[in-house]
Ligand SMILES: Nc1ncnc2c1ncn2[C@@H]1O[C@H](COP(=O)(O)OP(=O)(O)OP(=O)(O)O)[C@@H](O)[C@H]1O
C-alpha cells in the first residue's frame with residue numbers, strides 16, 4: 001500500500017501529522033508497540049527536519065506485510081556534509097527554529113537509532129532525500 | 138486475545154429506549170446499536186462511565202456485590218476513599234457518619250488515603266531529580282480507566298505506566314497485616330472497598346498486572362451514601378464515643394484525590410495533571426505522536442474533577458471538591474507514625490508496592506494476520522472515503538469511519554448507512570421495503586414502525 005503526504009517548510013503547526021497518520025495505520029495492522037514507537041520517532045524527526053530546514057517535501061509511505069519503507073524527498077538547501085550532520089548535537093538551526101524548541105541536533109541521530117535501514121542523499125541547493133525502512137519482526 | 142476485560146457497566150434493556158446517546162459519548166467507540174439497543178464491545182470498553190452519565194433513562198447500571206456478603210465475615214472492615222465524607226453536608230459531623238457506618242455492621246473504618254504518605258516517599262524517590270522508573274513521561278496508574286485506555290487505545294505507551302499499586306490496594310494490604318497481628322484470624326477479615334466508579338470495580342474483579350486484589354468486596358459509593366443518610370435521618374444509630382474517630386490524615390493525603398493531588402507531591406520536574414477522559418485522549422494522542430516531549434510525569438484521571446466526579450458519587454463534584462479543600466485546611470502538614478500506624482509497616486508494604494507488566498491490547502488491530510489486516514484497512518479506507526462523514530449514528534455506529542471498520546470486519550453491512558440506502562434505492566438496487574427492514578434491524582421494530590407516518594397525518 002502506498003501513500004503520499006505533502007509537507008510545507010515552516011509549517012510547524014502541522015509538523016508531525018504524517019507520523020500521526022502512519023502511527024494509526026501501523027496500529028490497525030497490528031504492528032507491535034515497540035516498532036510503532038520506533039517508526040513514529042524516526043518519521044517525526046525526519047518530517048520536522050523538512051519543516052525546519054527545507055522549503056517543501058513529499059513523504060511516500062510504502063506499507064508492506066513485513067516492513068514499512070518511508071521516503072522523504074524535499075526541495076531545500078540540502079546537507080553539505082552528511083556525516084557531520086549525523087553527529088549528535090550538530091545543528092545549523094536558526095534562532096527562530098530554536099525558539100520553537102527544535103535545533104538540539106538530535107534529530108538525525110534519533111532517526112538512525114530508530115530505523116533498521118537508513119539512507120540519506122543530498123544535493124546542495126536542490127534538496128535531500130531520506131529513505132528509511134523498519135521491519136515488523 | 139487474552140480473556141475479556143471484566144466490565145461493571147451493564148445495560149438494562151427494559152428501560153433503554155434506544156436513543157443512542159451512549160454511543161456518541163464513548164471515548165473508544167465501544168458501543169453500537171443493534172435491534173434497537175446498545176451493544177458493548179468488551180475489548181474496547183474501559184469502564185469510564187461516560188455512557189452512564191449520558192443515558193437519559195438510567196438504563197445503565199453498575200453491578201455491585203450483594204451487600205449481605207459483608208456479614209459473611211466475622212470482622213468486616215470498611216475501606217472508604219476520603220471523598221466519601223465530602224458527599225455529606227458539613228452540618229453532618231464525621232463522628233455521626235462513622236457511628237452510622239459502625240451501626241450498619243462494620244467493625245472498623247479506614248480511609249484509603251492512609252497510604253498516601255507511604256506513596257509520597259516512593260514518588261519522590263522514583264520520580265524526582267530526573268529519575269524515572271520506566272519510560273518518560275511516567276504515567277500514573279491510579280485511575281484504572283486510564284490504564285485500560287492506554288492498553289486499548291495507546292498501546293505504544295504501556296511501558297510508560299508507573300507500575301505502582303493503587304492506594305486502596307496498599308491500605309488493604311496494611312489492614313490485613315495489622316489486624317492479623319492483633320490476633321484476628323485472616324479468614325475472619327473481610328475488606329470492603331467503597332468505589333466511586335465502575336473502573337475500580339473492574340480493576341478489582343480483573344486486576345491488570347496483579348494476581349488478586351486484597352479487597353474482598355466492593356460497595357458502590359452512592360449506595361452506601363444513601364444507607365448512611367437513612368441511618369442518620371432515622372436516628373437509629375448509637376453515637377460512638379470520642380476516642381473512636383477517623384484516623385488523622387496529612388494535608389497531602391486529603392488533596393491527593395483532587396486533580397493535581399498527585400503531582401503536588403513532587404517538588405521537581407515537569408508534571409501535569411489532566412482530568413476528563415476526552416482531554417486525556419487528546420493529550421495522549423500527542424504524546425504517542427512524539428508531538429509532546431520532555432514531560433516527566435502525568436497524573437491522568439478519567440473523570441472531570443478526578444474521583445469527586447466519579448459516576449457513583451452522590452453529590453455534585455464542585456461541592457465535594459470545596460468540602461475536601463476545607464477539610465484539608467484543618468489538617469496538619471505531616472503526620473507521624475503515631476497518627477498513621479500504616480507507616481510502621483513501611484518495609485512490609487514496600488515489598489508489595491509493585492504491579493506486573495501492563496500488556497498492550499490494541500483495539501485498533503483489524504486482524505491477527507498482518508496481510509489480512511492490511512487488506513481490511515485498505516478496504517475500510519475506501520469505504521470511508523465514499524461515506525458522507527456526517528457521523529449521524531443512523532447506521533448504529535458512532536461515526537462513518539466506525540461503520541466502515543465494522544463492515545470490513547463483518548460486523549455490519551454497508552447498507553446500514555442511510556445515504557447508501559438512498560443511493561441504492563435510486564438505482565433500484567434496494568426496494569424501500571428492504572431499506573426499511575435494514576434500518577429496523579438497527580433501531581428495532583418500534584422506532585421504525587411505519588405507522589408514524591399516519592400518526593403525523595402525512
Ligand atoms: N531536510 C534537511 N534539509 C536541509 N538540512 C537538513 C535537513 N535535515 C537536517 N539538516 C541539517 O542537519 C542538521 C542536523 O539535523 P538534526 O535533525 O540532527 O538536528 P536539528 O534539526 O538541527 O535539531 P533537532 O532535530 O534536534 O531539533 C540540521 O541542523 C540541518 O543543518
Ligand code: SF4
Pocket residue numbers: 148152153154155156157158159160174175188191192193194195196197
Ligand atoms: S443512552 Fe444508551 S442505554 Fe441509555 S437509553 Fe439511550 S441507547 Fe439506551
Ligand code: SF4
Pocket residue numbers: 185279280281282283333334335336337438439440443444445446447448
Ligand atoms: S478518576 Fe477516579 S472515579 Fe473516575 S474513573 Fe478514575 S479512579 Fe474512577
Ligand SMILES: [Mg+2]
Pocket residue numbers: 045048049052103106107108
Ligand atoms: Mg531535526
